[in-house]
Amino acid sequence: MKISVLTLFPGMFAGPLDESIIKRARDAGLLELSIHNLRDYAHDRHRTVDDRPFGGGPGMLLKPEPLFEAIEALAREKTRVVLLSPAGRAFNQAIAGELAAFDDLLLVSGHYEGFDERVRERLAHDELSIGDYVLTNGALPAMVIVDAVTRLLPGVLGDDESSQEESFSHGLLEYPQYTRPAEFRGMKVPDVLLSGNHAQIAKWRAEQSRLRTKERRPDLM
Numbered sequence: 076m077k078i079s080v081l082t083l084f085p086g087m088f089a090g091p092l093d094e095s096i097i098k099r100a101r102d103a104g105l106l107e108l109s110i111h112n113l114r115d116y117a118h119d120r121h122r123t124v125d126d127r128p129f130g131g132g133p134g135m136l137l138k139p140e141p142l143f144e145a146i147e148a149l150a151r152e153k154t155r156v157v158l159l160s161p162a163g164r165a166f167n168q169a170i171a172g173e174l175a176a177f178d179d180l181l182l183v184s185g186h187y188e189g190f191d192e193r194v195r196e197r198l199a200h201d202e203l204s205i206g207d208y209v210l211t212n213g214a215l216p217a218m219v220i221v222d223a224v225t226r227l228l229p230g231v232l233g234d235d236e237s238s239q240e241e242s243f244s245h246g247l248l249e250y251p252q253y254t255r256p257a258e259f260r261g262m263k264v265p266d267v268l269l270s271g272n273h274a275q276i277a278k279w280r281a282e283q284s285r286l287r288t289k290e291r292r293p294d295l296m
Contacts, residue, residue, distance in 0.1 A: 076175070076228055077107040079149050080217045081142075082184040083124065085110045087214040097222060100231045108221065113137075116145040125187050134188035142183070142194045150181050156200050159213035159220070160185040163202035166220060169246075170203065174220070175227040182220060184213030248292060250283040 080088065088110045092098075100106040114122040117140075124142075125135040150156055155177045164170070174180060183190075183199070195202065205216040225231055253264040267279045288295050 076105070076178060076180070076225075077109075078180045078182065078221055078224070079109045079111060079154075080182045080184065080221070081111050081113055081145050081149065082212070082214050082217065083113050083186050084184075084212060084214050085112045088218065091218050092221060096231060097225055100225050100228065103230070105228050105231050106225050111145065111149060113141055113145055116141040116148070128188065132188075136188050137186060137190050137194075139191040139193050142190065143198065146181065146183065146194075146198045150198075151179060153177075154179040154181050156181045156183065156198055157220075158183050158185065158190060158195065158199045158202040159204070159216045160189050160202060161204050161207075161209065162189065163204040165207075166203045166205045166216075166223075168223070171220070171223040171227055174224045180224070182213075182217045184217050186212040245284075246295060247284045247288040248295070250280040250287065 082088070092108060097106065097108070101108055113124050117124050117138075124138055126138050128134075128136045146156060155174070157174070157180060159182060183194075203216070203220065205219050210216065253268060257264045257269060265279070267275050270276070285296075
């Protein structure tokens, strides 16, 4: 899979995407990741990418000229162009699965007061937000989406069943998990997990997943 990120802050991506599962996916050739600086597509002396919004109001807006030039240069015929902004639909595990089915993604990080609307109208296929809060720019959301999508690619986790049993994979929170020792400081692992009865274990896990979701995230029920 190829993922490109267009951002004003390419330096923010050094480190988080060079470690752990993302690094292994890149080293194995399962993920081709490239980071592009939006200012490279601005041609004035100051490499200007923003301007004041028509009609007044606070803040600055990302200009259409560098965005159009950058997206048209980076996107191919089948590239899925995704804007990252608070105005987008809420990103979740199901959407991560949608994006993982594409061969080529271009994530466009927002900044300032967002994008000139003509970018949305003409170039974007989707617009995503990672939550109902305000961040300085779209670099962190881009990293979150790259991570969530990459771990769903075949072969990335080694054991593909891992991604099928994680939290939100079935729309619910994951059940409680335990490892050795079976008793620690008076706290015991539930007997059913030590029984060897896989049918009963599966039933217990499903019920615990429902209970945990009802208690902590009733909005998912």
